[in-house]
Amino acid sequence: MAILLQGIGVSRGTAIAAARVLRHGDLEIVEYALPAEFIHEEVARYRFALNTAREQLREIRRGIPESAPRDIAAFIDTYLLMLDDTMFTEAPVEIIRRRQCNAEWALKMQRDELVRVFDEMDDDYLRARRDDIDHLVNSILRTLAGQPGPHDPGSPGSTVAGRVVVAADLTPAETVLLFHQGITGIVTEGGGPTAHTAILARSLQIPAVMGVPLAVRLLAEGETVVVDGDDGRIWAGLDPAALAAFEDRRREATRRRAALARTRGAPSRTRDGVTVTLRANIELPEDLDRIAEVGAAGVGLYRTEFLYMNRRDPPDEEEQYATYAEVVRRLAGAPLTIRTLDLGADKGGTAATNPALGLRGIRLCLHEPGLFVPQLRAILRAAALGPVRIMLPMVSTVAEVRQARRLLERTAAALAREGLAHDPRPPLGIMVEVPGAALDAAALAREVDFMSLGTNDLIQYTLAIDRIDESVSYLYDPLHPAVLRLVHHVIDVGRRLDVPVAMCGEMAGDPRLTPLLLGMGLTEFSMLTSTLLEVKDVITRSDYARLAAEVDALLACDDADAYYTRLEQFLRPPAGT
Ligand code: PEP
Numbered sequence: 001m002a003i004l005l006q007g008i009g010v011s012r013g014t015a016i017a018a019a020r021v022l023r024h025g026d027l028e029i030v031e032y033a034l035p036a037e038f039i040h041e042e043v044a045r046y047r048f049a050l051n052t053a054r055e056q057l058r059e060i061r062r063g064i065p066e067s068a069p070r071d072i073a074a075f076i077d078t079y080l081l082m083l084d085d086t087m088f089t090e091a092p093v094e095i096i097r098r099r100q101c102n103a104e105w106a107l108k109m110q111r112d113e114l115v116r117v118f119d120e121m122d123d124d125y126l127r128a129r130r131d132d133i134d135h136l137v138n139s140i141l142r143t144l145a146g147q148p149g150p151h152d153p154g155s156p157g158s159t160v161a162g163r164v165v166v167a168a169d170l171t172p173a174e175t176v177l178l179f180h181q182g183i184t185g186i187v188t189e190g191g192g193p194t195a196h197t198a199i200l201a202r203s204l205q206i207p208a209v210m211g212v213p214l215a216v217r218l219l220a221e222g223e224t225v226v227v228d229g230d231d232g233r234i235w236a237g238l239d240p241a242a243l244a245a246f247e248d249r250r251r252e253a254t255r256r257r258a259a260l261a262r263t264r265g266a267p268s269r270t271r272d273g274v275t276v277t278l279r280a281n282i283e284l285p286e287d288l289d290r291i292a293e294v295g296a297a298g299v300g301l302y303r304t305e306f307l308y309m310n311r312r313d314p315p316d317e318e319e320q321y322a323t324y325a326e327v328v329r330r331l332a333g334a335p336l337t338i339r340t341l342d343l344g345a346d347k348g349g350t351a352a353t354n355p356a357l358g359l360r361g362i363r364l365c366l367h368e369p370g371l372f373v374p375q376l377r378a379i380l381r382a383a384a385l386g387p388v389r390i391m392l393p394m395v396s397t398v399a400e401v402r403q404a405r406r407l408l409e410r411t412a413a414a415l416a417r418e419g420l421a422h423d424p425r426p427p428l429g430i431m432v433e434v435p436g437a438a439l440d441a442a443a444l445a446r447e448v449d450f451m452s453l454g455t456n457d458l459i460q461y462t463l464a465i466d467r468i469d470e471s472v473s474y475l476y477d478p479l480h481p482a483v484l485r486l487v488h489h490v491i492d493v494g495r496r497l498d499v500p501v502a503m504c505g506e507m508a509g510d511p512r513l514t515p516l517l518l519g520m521g522l523t524e525f526s527m528l529t530s531t532l533l534e535v536k537d538v539i540t541r542s543d544y545a546r547l548a549a550e551v552d553a554l555l556a557c558d559d560a561d562a563y564y565t566r567l568e569q570f571l572r573p574p575a576g577t
């Protein structure tokens, strides 16, 4: 029987493949006492499970293609080192002997102790490593439970290649790992369109649907599923005729992409001659390959926190310098906007009770110069090699910008004293993604060289909607009047004060919203390369002056019906489609 599940399409395209259902941490662990004569055997059982987890990781390590970023292999090496540590080799064995209990319970006790120690650490980064502990504990537990299968991405023997992965949730780190194992689609119960896992799925061009209730229970391991990333639908149990129809659709989409690819060298200009700059958002080295393919004018957002993921220690200055220098070199003279570290919330950098409102982005960096200064040094050094701009995330006050600028100046002075080549004053800009910053854009604009609208967070904070909580994602609305007024205000301020304003949130890459943003006067967009050519297609068919004349009436609407009627005019594709 066919079933249809509805979620939120977060990464476009259709995947048709067998499901690989990943179950995280759903094993029930109970304690039971063992007679003394069984202890020896229980210890052997634990050691066997530990070895199996190790073997499975090695198998995954061997399967990583040469072309994969070295962080992926380093991430697995870190796991292997952790498994070799006495925290896994000795402590649980000691607990089995002392308490005369089963291996599962001993491992759980050890896990709780480790998590407690990690939670008490001062360093947010290390605190976040507790996820790694859970990951490893789960893979050992699977073997103990007699399920030596692929239940989590790092776990052993997982043949996820060519499959659609179905999971309760995936972290960005797991998504990268699964991508390198060759998955073709993603379905998760949690998440929403601007969760980082979703952004990553789009960037890696894996069709994905998130926020699908009960997906893990309703979809069976191995059954053929269709993931429709455009409409947010999942189909299972389809007959061959229906599957063939989806195959046709997939082929048609491939044809359309090929046609768009031929427009990559065409200018990005409206029908009335306004040039619109289209840049790329990148987070992983593989994104660079696509920049030339779509003809992006450099990078408008480089999310550097991805360098810090899937590893135990943060990258040092030299490693960061090598990475940024390589990106500058590959961009061959096109500008690179490096966003400084934005750890926090769904990026897994902090264990605060309300991470989205806590010590994240520029707040964390100013609070921990030991983390921030090596990054600033690396960026200033890389800026000597080509056009680099620095962008600060999560700014909410003028004081933060000034403090960051002072730190930057001191860092440049130190590099000069050390005789290291660097650019002493690359352009400094901010993300406008806190509503207060948007309202106070004029004061902030006077402090910076450019601004970029981070609409993912701006919407989250303006509408009080957690961007990774699927239960409220139905309220996540880029077209909410309050959001549009803030966006328009920031663009206006930029024009008045002659400070360039770009947009790098996901709104910038949604071709349906392009006419509206053009109408507001936005002429610089930064987005995932996967959507750039579609946005350019809309731009080349739009009339900038006409849209500008109409947008004021839209924003002046104070009655919801009038507003949505006007809005529809903008959302209608331009003539020529
Ligand atoms: C944003 O908030 O819009 C943005 C681009 O930053 P991130 O999605 O990385 O938080």
Ligand code: MG
Binding pocket: 393, 433, 454, 456, 457
């Ligand atoms: Mg943001």
